[in-house]
Amino acid sequence: MSEKEIEHHKLIILGSGPAGYTAAIYAARANLNPVMISGFQKGGQLTTTTEIDNFPGFPEGRDGNELMMDMEKQALRFDTKIIEDEVIKTQLNQRPFILETYSKKYSCDALIVSTGATAKYLGNPSEEKFKGRGVSACATCDGFFFKGKDVAVVGGGDTAVEEAIYLTNFCSKVYLMHRRDELRASKAMQARAFENSKIEMLWNTELDQVIGQDTGPLEDVRVFNNKTKEYKNIGVKGLFIAVGHKPNTEIFESQLDKDENGYLITKPGSTKTNIEGVFACGDVMDSKYRQAITAAGTGCMAAIDAERWLAEQ
Numbered sequence: 001m002s003e004k005e006i007e008h009h010k011l012i013i014l015g016s017g018p019a020g021y022t023a024a025i026y027a028a029r030a031n032l033n034p035v036m037i038s039g040f041q042k043g044g045q046l047t048t049t050t051e052i053d054n055f056p057g058f059p060e061g062r063d064g065n066e067l068m069m070d071m072e073k074q075a076l077r078f079d080t081k082i083i084e085d086e087v088i089k090t091q092l093n094q095r096p097f098i099l100e101t102y103s104k105k106y107s108c109d110a111l112i113v114s115t116g117a118t119a120k121y122l123g124n125p126s127e128e129k130f131k132g133r134g135v136s137a138c139a140t141c142d143g144f145f146f147k148g149k150d151v152a153v154v155g156g157g158d159t160a161v162e163e164a165i166y167l168t169n170f171c172s173k174v175y176l177m178h179r180r181d182e183l184r185a186s187k188a189m190q191a192r193a194f195e196n197s198k199i200e201m202l203w204n205t206e207l208d209q210v211i212g213q214d215t216g217p218l219e220d221v222r223v224f225n226n227k228t229k230e231y232k233n234i235g236v237k238g239l240f241i242a243v244g245h246k247p248n249t250e251i252f253e254s255q256l257d258k259d260e261n262g263y264l265i266t267k268p269g270s271t272k273t274n275i276e277g278v279f280a281c282g283d284v285m286d287s288k289y290r291q292a293i294t295a296a297g298t299g300c301m302a303a304i305d306a307e308r309w310l311a312e313q
Helices: 017-029 044-048 064-077 125-129 139-146 158-167 187-195 292-312
Strands: 006-014 035-037 081-083 087-091 097-101 105-113 117-119 150-154 173-177 199-202 205-212 218-225 231-233 238-241 245-247 278-280
Touching (some): 006 097, 006 292, 017 035, 017 105, 064 081, 125 205, 139 158, 139 238, 150 158, 158 173, 173 205, 187 199, 278 292
Parallel strands (some): 006 035, 105 278, 150 173, 150 238
Antiparallel strands (some): 205 218
């Protein structure tokens, strides 16, 4: 690491979102004077969600971005210091821990990791070429741009079905493409999709190619049926990828233990990682539930775990 001024804090929370903000609220109320390095997408994935119906306390639902702004205000109310920067390197094999951002170095006695996860893409070269020009991984961010048009969603889980249902608010027709002949989504989500007249299922279907001019927008999508071996253009102007997420753990390579999918491993019944004084919460360590409410719950756990650990030192 290059030599930069090092600023020390008792507790640093790395990443925001419901896990990070909840950790900050609990840590601040415990007089730990937490500092949050929020990352450049402050508030995390929920800032791109227009409506949350399953977060307790909001009977009429809540806009995801507004919910994150309220959590941030609550953390600030208890004097959490929030730094809008991104950590690019970490040294966790020594104490205090060292974190380096684009502009500065920080050290801390305890660290809470809540860096979340990022949407996955298929890895198709034509998909990569048309990102931002008709290919998206966020229906709530980009759905409005396809008002009155036909679009396709790739995936078979809750996220894919939710994206497809959301897109019917704007689009004339939504094809839900899945490489198998049944969805992985919950029965409730499947029922909503099957009842929606604007959604058409494309079973056993995979992306072959996104079609368009080199500098222009997406013009169509060609798909491949892995059962009939047939190719066809489906006549859409937008393609939304909803095939899962990748945990944001690259900066902890060879330091924190991860599972086979890259999620941080915590000790049973706690948020403790394999390094004493480092705790993990939210989607960065949860590949099973990945809900705002469970992320907030683990954020609370991480703050309490950190508080108790610091008290013992």
